[in-house]
Amino acid sequence: MHHQNHFDLVIVGGGTAGTFSAIAAAREGLSTAVIEKNSYLGGMATGSGLTEMNAAGFRESPLYKGIEKEIFDEMIAEGFAEYHFAVPMSSNKEVKIDRLRYNPEMLKILLETKATESGVTLFYQAELDSAEENEDGCIVHARSLYETFTLTSDYLIDATGNADLIRKLGCETIKTQADKQLVSTLMFRLSNVDLTKLDAFIHSEELGKIIQEGYEAGILKGKILAFTPIPGTKDVSLNVTRAKFDYEDIRGASMGLAEARRQILPVYHFVQKRVPGMEASYIANIASVIGVRDGRRIQGQYMLTLDDLEQMTNFEDSIACGCYPMDIHDPVTNSVIWKVLPGVYHIPYRSLLPKGLHRTLAAGKCLGAEKKAFAAIRVMPIMMNVGESAGYAVALAKCEKKKLDELTAASLSQCLTDKYSR
Numbered sequence: 001m002h003h004q005n006h007f008d009l010v011i012v013g014g015g016t017a018g019t020f021s022a023i024a025a026a027r028e029g030l031s032t033a034v035i036e037k038n039s040y041l042g043g044m045a046t047g048s049g050l051t052e053m054n055a056a057g058f059r060e061s062p063l064y065k066g067i068e069k070e071i072f073d074e075m076i077a078e079g080f081a082e083y084h085f086a087v088p089m090s091s092n093k094e095v096k097i098d099r100l101r102y103n104p105e106m107l108k109i110l111l112e113t114k115a116t117e118s119g120v121t122l123f124y125q126a127e128l129d130s131a132e133e134n135e136d137g138c139i140v141h142a143r144s145l146y147e148t149f150t151l152t153s154d155y156l157i158d159a160t161g162n163a164d165l166i167r168k169l170g171c172e173t174i175k176t177q178a179d180k181q182l183v184s185t186l187m188f189r190l191s192n193v194d195l196t197k198l199d200a201f202i203h204s205e206e207l208g209k210i211i212q213e214g215y216e217a218g219i220l221k222g223k224i225l226a227f228t229p230i231p232g233t234k235d236v237s238l239n240v241t242r243a244k245f246d247y248e249d250i251r252g253a254s255m256g257l258a259e260a261r262r263q264i265l266p267v268y269h270f271v272q273k274r275v276p277g278m279e280a281s282y283i284a285n286i287a288s289v290i291g292v293r294d295g296r297r298i299q300g301q302y303m304l305t306l307d308d309l310e311q312m313t314n315f316e317d318s319i320a321c322g323c324y325p326m327d328i329h330d331p332v333t334n335s336v337i338w339k340v341l342p343g344v345y346h347i348p349y350r351s352l353l354p355k356g357l358h359r360t361l362a363a364g365k366c367l368g369a370e371k372k373a374f375a376a377i378r379v380m381p382i383m384m385n386v387g388e389s390a391g392y393a394v395a396l397a398k399c400e401k402k403k404l405d406e407l408t409a410a411s412l413s414q415c416l417t418d419k420y421s422r
């Protein structure tokens with residue numbers, strides 16, 4: 001059997017952003033491959049126990065569009081997702097945001113179906129080894145458990161969430177000092193919850209008191225106890241464990257993961273006793289992937305700042321938008337530092353262009369942003385929007401026979417207007 005080894009576009013990382021890049025590019029007619037180290041698509045959105053798209057809308061009006069809208073609408077219609085307006089955050093009830101709650105297993109199925117139906121070639125359980133970007137094209141060396149393989153392409157997208165590809169292409173990346181990195185969380189799910197009782201509790205003043213009690217007793221390691229009901233089930237996902245480690249130090253990261261898992265049982269006993277609705281609950285799942293909030297980012301042609309978000313700078317090469325507040329899971333105070341932003345802000349294409357490269361884009365949370373801006377834009381609906389637009393940008397470059405840094409803001413903007421208004 002002949003295996004295709006050359007693609008218009010190779011994407012490393014089939015997570016939250018990479019999957020949307022892949023579907024968008026493949027639907028535009030590009031031969032597209034995804035190299036993904038997990039055995040499913042969706043990354044954090046499907047594998048880390050997350051069940052809530054943060055700031056999926058702004059003041060009761062959904063912000064999602066394009067493929068994101070297609071997928072969310074299908075999930076809502078099937079009862080696998082629900083839009084909730086102005087939900088308070090457990091770590092600060094004054095901060096209220098619109099959220100789309102969803103069933104991650106259904107999202108997993110949908111993403112894979114859409115990708116394969118669009119013609120995307122999947123390389124699951126495969127990891128990037130090394131890569132090159134040359135004048136005429138790119139080369140990617142990867143490996144699975146059983147073989148090494150090489151793909152060539154006209155363009156590359158780094159959607160690894162930690163700029164792994166761009167780093168291996170020899171470019172400078174930015175990493176936050178280990179003791180200042182955002183805290184990581186291992187999510188887990190409780191089943192058989194009385195959701196009516198829990199919902200009343202989440203909206204009451206009691207939640208804050210219980211968080212304080214649990215924190216003082218040393219059961220909660222941070223001032224957060226976030227419950228997210230999963231639509232169509234009696235399950236609730238918990239964002240509560242806290243682990244501090246340098247994500248690139250394998251020993252520290254492994255111990256951090258074990259420490260986060262160790263926190264689960266005491267938390268479970270605590271909420272079962274203290275939180276209404278949890279009396280008959282049981283632990284149904286512990287996420288297979290720990291959620292690492294921090295990550296390497298590229299040195300982009302433009303570095304997005306918190307000021308840009310506060311000013312809602314309307315870049316002429318805007319490719320995505322969002323409204324999530326700055327949300328820093330602080331390793332020093334063990335609390336969440338919030339800064340609510342005034343409205344809908346934009347992300348420019350130039351922040352996806354790594355300095356020194358011409359055929360590679362960064363999509364997802366490794367794009368070029370300063371630390372405080374990163375702490376706002378990193379949420380899933382924004383990353384999906386960024387990913388999808390990156391896919392369209394590559395298709396436009398292919399069509400115009402250009403390198404990625406040769407696209408003009410005007411033609412990109414026209415292209416995105418066309419794609420999103422279909």
Ligand SMILES: Cc1cc2nc3c(=O)[nH]c(=O)nc-3n(C[C@H](O)[C@H](O)[C@H](O)COP(=O)(O)OP(=O)(O)OC[C@H]3O[C@@H](n4cnc5c(N)ncnc54)[C@H](O)[C@@H]3O)c2cc1C
Pocket residue numbers: 012013014015016017018035036037038042043044045050051052053054055126127128159160161162164184185186239290291292293294363364365366378379380381383
């Ligand atoms: C604990 C935690 C809680 C969060 N809570 C929320 C929330 O409630 N709501 C919300 O909207 N957002 C939340 N976020 C933010 C959001 O989940 C992420 O920032 C977003 O999903 C990042 O998308 P991404 O595509 O950049 O990365 P990911 O989704 O992580 O995708 C990266 C993909 O690349 C793959 N990969 C990495 N390296 C390689 C390699 N070398 N070779 C092959 N594959 C590779 C990974 O397996 C993964 O599938 C949370 C994040 C964390 C960590």
